[in-house]
Amino acid sequence: xxxxxxxxxxxxxSPLYWDEAGKVVMLDQRLLPTREVWQSYTTTEEVVEAIRExxxxxxxxxxxxxxxxxxxxxxxxxxxxxxxREGFVRICAxxxxxxxxxxxxxxxxxxxxxxxxxxxGGGVAAARAALEESAxxxxxxxxxxxxxxxxxxxxxxxxxxxxxxxxxxxxxATGGYGTALGVIRGAVESGKRVRVYADETRPFLQGARLTxxxxxxxxxxxxxxxxxxAGALMQRGEIDCVxxxxxxxxxxxxxxxxxxxxxxxxxxxxxxxxxxxAAPRSTIDLAMPDGKGIPIEERPAREVTHVGETQLVxxxxxxxxxxxxxxxxxxxxxIVTEVGIARPPSESTIQRLFDTTLV
Amino acid sequence: xxxxxxxxxxxxxSPLYWDEAGKVVMLDQRLLPTREVWQSYTTTEEVVEAIRExxxxxxxxxxxxxxxxxxxxxxxxxxxxxxxREGFVRICAxxxxxxxxxxxxxxxxxxxxxxxxxxxGGGVAAARAALEESAxxxxxxxxxxxxxxxxxxxxxxxxxxxxxxxxxxxxxATGGYGTALGVIRGAVESGKRVRVYADETRPFLQGARLTxxxxxxxxxxxxxxxxxxAGALMQRGEIDCVxxxxxxxxxxxxxxxxxxxxxxxxxxxxxxxxxxxAAPRSTIDLAMPDGKGIPIEERPAREVTHVGETQLVxxxxxxxxxxxxxxxxxxxxxIVTEVGIARPPSESTIQRLFDTTLV
Numbered sequence: 001x002x003x004x005x006x007x008x009x010x011x012x013x014s015p016l017y018w019d020e021a022g023k024v025v026m027l028d029q030r031l032l033p034t035r036e037v038w039q040s041y042t043t044t045e046e047v048v049e050a051i052r053e054x055x056x057x058x059x060x061x062x063x064x065x066x067x068x069x070x071x072x073x074x075x076x077x078x079x080x081x082x083x084x085r086e087g088f089v090r091i092c093a094x095x096x097x098x099x100x101x102x103x104x105x106x107x108x109x110x111x112x113x114x115x116x117x118x119x120x121g122g123g124v125a126a127a128r129a130a131l132e133e134s135a136x137x138x139x140x141x142x143x144x145x146x147x148x149x150x151x152x153x154x155x156x157x158x159x160x161x162x163x164x165x166x167x168x169x170x171x172x173a174t175g176g177y178g179t180a181l182g183v184i185r186g187a188v189e190s191g192k193r194v195r196v197y198a199d200e201t202r203p204f205l206q207g208a209r210l211t212x213x214x215x216x217x218x219x220x221x222x223x224x225x226x227x228x229x230a231g232a233l234m235q236r237g238e239i240d241c242v243x244x245x246x247x248x249x250x251x252x253x254x255x256x257x258x259x260x261x262x263x264x265x266x267x268x269x270x271x272x273x274x275x276x277x278a279a280p281r282s283t284i285d286l287a288m289p290d291g292k293g294i295p296i297e298e299r300p301a302r303e304v305t306h307v308g309e310t311q312l313v314x315x316x317x318x319x320x321x322x323x324x325x326x327x328x329x330x331x332x333x334x335i336v337t338e339v340g341i342a343r344p345p346s347e348s349t350i351q352r353l354f355d356t357t358l359v
Numbered sequence: 360x361x362x363x364x365x366x367x368x369x370x371x372x373s374p375l376y377w378d379e380a381g382k383v384v385m386l387d388q389r390l391l392p393t394r395e396v397w398q399s400y401t402t403t404e405e406v407v408e409a410i411r412e413x414x415x416x417x418x419x420x421x422x423x424x425x426x427x428x429x430x431x432x433x434x435x436x437x438x439x440x441x442x443x444r445e446g447f448v449r450i451c452a453x454x455x456x457x458x459x460x461x462x463x464x465x466x467x468x469x470x471x472x473x474x475x476x477x478x479x480g481g482g483v484a485a486a487r488a489a490l491e492e493s494a495x496x497x498x499x500x501x502x503x504x505x506x507x508x509x510x511x512x513x514x515x516x517x518x519x520x521x522x523x524x525x526x527x528x529x530x531x532a533t534g535g536y537g538t539a540l541g542v543i544r545g546a547v548e549s550g551k552r553v554r555v556y557a558d559e560t561r562p563f564l565q566g567a568r569l570t571x572x573x574x575x576x577x578x579x580x581x582x583x584x585x586x587x588x589a590g591a592l593m594q595r596g597e598i599d600c601v602x603x604x605x606x607x608x609x610x611x612x613x614x615x616x617x618x619x620x621x622x623x624x625x626x627x628x629x630x631x632x633x634x635x636x637a638a639p640r641s642t643i644d645l646a647m648p649d650g651k652g653i654p655i656e657e658r659p660a661r662e663v664t665h666v667g668e669t670q671l672v673x674x675x676x677x678x679x680x681x682x683x684x685x686x687x688x689x690x691x692x693x694i695v696t697e698v699g700i701a702r703p704p705s706e707s708t709i710q711r712l713f714d715t716t717l718v
Contacts, residue, residue, distance in 0.1 A: 033673035166587075197679075200663070200671065202561060202585035208663075208671040216676050223677040226561035226663060228525075228586040228619025232684035235621060260587025262594060263626060270625050304559070304567075304585060308669030312559065312567040314392035317575050318582040320556075325591035 001025075001038065012143055012176030013214055016056060016065055018136055022075050024068045026056045029172060033213040044073030044091045051098040051105075054204060058173020059247040059283055060142050063104030066095045067135040070112040074131045077124075084124045088116055100295040101256055101324045103248040103285040108138055142175030145280040148338035149179055150186025153243070153278050156334065156341075157187035157194060161240040164230055166199040167258035168210035169245020169278065179278040180243040181211065183336060188220055195221045197239060201258060202227055203303040203321060227260050234271040242268045246279040246335075253329030253345025254291025259322050265331035274333040277345075281337050281353055291326035299323045360384075360397065371502055371535030372573055374420055375427070377495055381434050383427045385415045388531060392572040403432030403450045410457040410464075413563065417532020418606040418642055419501050422463030425454045426494040429471040433490045436483075443483045447475060459654040460615055460683045462607040462644040467497055501534030504639040507697035508538055509545025512602070512637050515693065515700075516546035516553060520599040523589055525558040526617035527569035528604020528637065538637040539602040540570065542695060547579055554580045556598060560617060561586055562662040562680060586619050593630040601627045605638040605694075612688030612704025613650025618681050624690035633692040636704075640696050640712055650685035658682045 001009065005017045005025075016026040023040045024047050031037050039055060041047045047069035050056060056065050073091035077084045096109040112131055119130040157163060163184060167173075170181035177185060187194050196215055201207035208224045215222040225233065233239050242264055248256040255261070255277050268275040288294060299321045305313040313319055334343035335350070342349035360368065364376045364384075375385040382399045383406050390396050398414060400406045406428035409415060415424050432450035436443045455468045471490055478489040516522060522543060526532075529540035536544060546553050555574055560566035567583045574581040584592065592598050601623055607615040614620070614636050627634040647653060658680045664672040672678055693702035694709070701708035 034670050199587070200561070202559070202587060205671050209673075212676045213673045216673055223679055224663065224672050225679050225681075226586070226618065228558070228561060228622055229679060229681055229684075231622035231625060232618060232681055233679075235684070259585065259591060263587055263590035263622060266590060266626055266629050267622060270629075304583065307666035307671070310667030310669060311393050312564050312666070313583050314568075314572045314575055317571045320582055320584045320588060320592075322584075322588055322591055325588075325594070 008176060013171030013217070014143065014176035015061055015172045016068070018068050018132070018139070022072065024065065024072055026050060026065065027172070028055050029057060029210060030054060033209050042072070043076070044069045044094060047072065048094055048098045057206070058168060059102035059104040059245070060174040060179065060280055061172065062099065062102055063108040063282060064139040064142055064175045066098070066105045066108040067112055067138040069095045070109060071131040071135040074128045079124050081120065081124055085120065100297045101247045104282050107282045111138065139175045142280065143177055145338035146174050146177035146179055146182040149278050149280065149336055150177065150182035150189070152338070152341060153183030153276065153336040154186035154190045154192070156241070156274070156276055156336070157183065157192060158240065159192045161192070162195045162197065162238060164197045164199070164239045164242045164264065165211060166207065166244050166261050166264050167201045168206035170211055170214045172210050172214055173245060179245040179280065181215065183243050183276070183278045184220065185218065196223070197230070197233060198222055198224050199227045199230055199260065199264070200224055201260065206258070230264055231267045234267055234273060239273060241274045241276065243276045243278055246277050246283050247324055248288065248294050249277070249279060249284045249335060250288040250290045250294060251286050251350060252290045252347050253332060253335065253342065253350055255327045255329070255332055256291060256294045256296070256324050257327065259325050262325040262327045265327045269331050275331060276334050276336060277332055278336040281339065284350060284353070286354070291328065294326060296325070297323040367535060372530030372576070373502065373535035374415060374531045375424055377427050377491070377498070381431065383424065383431055385409060385424065386531070387414050388416060388569060389413060392568050401431070402435070403428045403453060406431065407453055407457045416565070417527060418461035418463040418604070419533040419538065419639055420531065421458065421461055422467040422641060423498040423501055423534045425457070425464045426467040426471055426497040428454045429468060430490040430494040433487045438483050440479065440483055444479065458656060460606045460656045463641050466641045470497065498534045501639060502536055504697035505533050505536035505538060505541040508637050508639065508695055509536065509541035509548070511697070511700060512542030512635065512695040513545035513549045513551070515633070515635055515695065516542065516551060517599065518551040520551070521554045521556065521597060523556045523558070523598045523601045523623065524570060525566065525603050525620050525623050526560045527565035529570055529573045531569050531573055532604060538604040538639065540574065542602050542635070542637045543579065544577065555582070556589070556592060557581055557583050558586045558589055558619065558623070559583055560619065565617070589623055590626045593626055593632065598632060600633045600635065602635045602637055605636050605642050606683055607647065607653050608636070608638060608643045608694060609647040609649045609653060610645050610709060611649045611706050612691060612694065612701065612709055614686045614688070614691055615650060615653045615655070615683050616686065618684050621684040621686045624686040628690050634690060635693050635695060636691055637695040640698065643709060643712070645713070650687060653685060655684070656682040
């Protein structure tokens with residue numbers, strides 16, 4: 001890893017970077033927490049496959065990977081402008097379709113499309129350079145957004161809080177630093193004592209494998225629990241608030257996130273605990289009126305039936321592997337973004353986030 | 360396996376039996392769903408260890424195993440009456456302490472203690488024979504109770520119902536036939552079409568491994584879901600009711616059961632779905648005023664940190680492995696027993712179960 005990338009890795013645990021030689025390099029998150037392996041990808045198709053296979057996951061992170069995948073693909077498209085444009089349309093469609101639920105993927109591809117329109121007049125070489133520059137900008141901006149989310153959200157976390165989080169909305173799910181875990185990092189950096197409970201998050205175990213790994217690495221107190229244990233801890237008074245990320249937020253404030261988020265939100269309401277969602281504005285889909293229309297990915301049965309080589313479910317028994325659910329805005333106390341907080345989430349509080357540019 | 364035991368296995372999937380040669384034989388439930396291995400135990404200590412290690416689990420089943428463990432131990436105690444009695448007290452304490460939450464363990468040991476008191480006057484040999492006979496009676500009665508629970512509970516399940524269950528309160532958790540799954544078997548036997556969703560039930564995966572296995576074996580439609588998926592299915596209108604078992608029911612109707620049961624009950628209430636608990640009266644602890652006093656077992660971290668040889672949680676990260684939770688009676692629609700239904704659960708409706716002897 002080049003020196004400047006190492007620095008970013010140490011500082012904010014960026015799970016991917018752009019190699020100027022024409023590679024997208026990503027930490028293979030399927031192998032954590034036991035192995036730290038960086039994989040290089042040299043074609044759009046390879047990056048799309050890696051996104052699909054969850055080498056990288058988390059809405060903002062796959063947004064960054066998507067932007068890089070488009071820039072990468074543009075390198076090997078023909079120099080002839082019409083053919084370049086035709087190929088560009090193809091790779092954009094390919095990348096945008098890698099996974100259905102996270103809107104950041106479409107958002108990043110849309111931004112690259114606009115970059116092309118603005119620069120192709122200057123020739124294919126200029127467009128290629130602009131697409132690379134834009135991919136880097138999207139990545140670096142995302143880190144900046146996460147730091148801002150951390151600063152904004154830190155105020156919501158009381159000193160001494162025991163915070164429940166679900167899945168991994170951490171550095172590994174973003175350009176670096178994290179959204180939900182960014183809020184926790186922000187609280188810790190502001191001097192607060194925070195203890196985190198991480199839902200293990202079946203079936204892919206992002207909480208056990210990734211959230212626990214990155215928090216432990218950052219010296220933040222973390223305890224892993226099975227997903228079905230959060231309710232009992234709330235009942236015992238051992239949780240003070242919940243912070244999660246999001247894969248897509250509808251215009252009205254409904255929140256799509258990792259399967260199980262809705263259950264945590266219902267439990268939080270039952271115990272009168274605040275339930276916070278942390279996400280950059282690129283996660284908000286203003287074209288989506290409410291959560292009912294958000295496409296929900298169902299993933300392969302094997303993620304549920306096996307862990308490693310161990311078979312958990314008898315041969316031939318059906319399983320459902322619904323990857324996300326939708327939490328209605330009524331159960332969301334506030335949405336924390338890089339420019340401020342929508343509290344309570346509604347069309348108007350969310351619209352206001354786009355009318356401002358600063359906190 | 361002897362012919363008569365094979366018959367019981369085929370009919371009601373009894374997960375254990377008493378071998379007259381002086382052995383307790385149990386299906387090793389840790390190896391399901393991929394391997395069907397019957398283990399023989401020849402000392403009380405071995406059976407206690409097997410209960411602790413979850414070779415057998417489920418409150419009624421460990422009640423049966425406990426009764427057999429006492430009868431088994433009585434075989435090798437000294438013939439001299441005072442020494443026999445002293446040894447008997449020791450093995451009873453050992454068995455009763457195998458696991459803390461399920462009251463059936465204590466109930467079965469208490470019943471064996473009374474058998475001893477009633478028969479020791481006739482000599483040690485007579486007491487030994489009576490203890491064996493009583494162990495068999497407890498086992499066979501439990502199967503009968505389960506069948507009765509199935510008959511009583513079947514009426515609660517509508518034709519065409521999609522029923523959610525948590526953990527395994529099935530044949531494998533009882534003398535045979537099952538409590539919660541007994542209700543489902545009863546509904547199916549009465550001609551109703553039933554589809555079951557089985558929470559996989561982390562960390563020990565009783566739902567994925569055991570409930571799925573025994574329902575598939577009995578030809579009942581079953582689909583396994585991660586624990587965090589039940590909420591999303593309820594939200595989509597794909598669940599009609601919930602049926603679970605119990606490890607201990609307090610006098611007021613509070614229900615201790617496998618961790619995650621409380622969460623399912625909260626979700627059922629949120630979606631206005633009936634939440635039923637099925638258990639024999641031996642699960643009701645009249646000496647326990649409410650759920651707050653029920654001891655809740657915490658089990659070894661490794662059950663959470665590993666599945667087979669696969670490590671899920673980073674080295675050194677803390678975990679909580681709380682094995683049970685308590686669902687307050689307010690969230691329980693009805694408790695189904697072998698003699699009738701307590702609906703809604705309360706001191707008086709539960710007391711009434713003990714005043715009757717027949718449905």
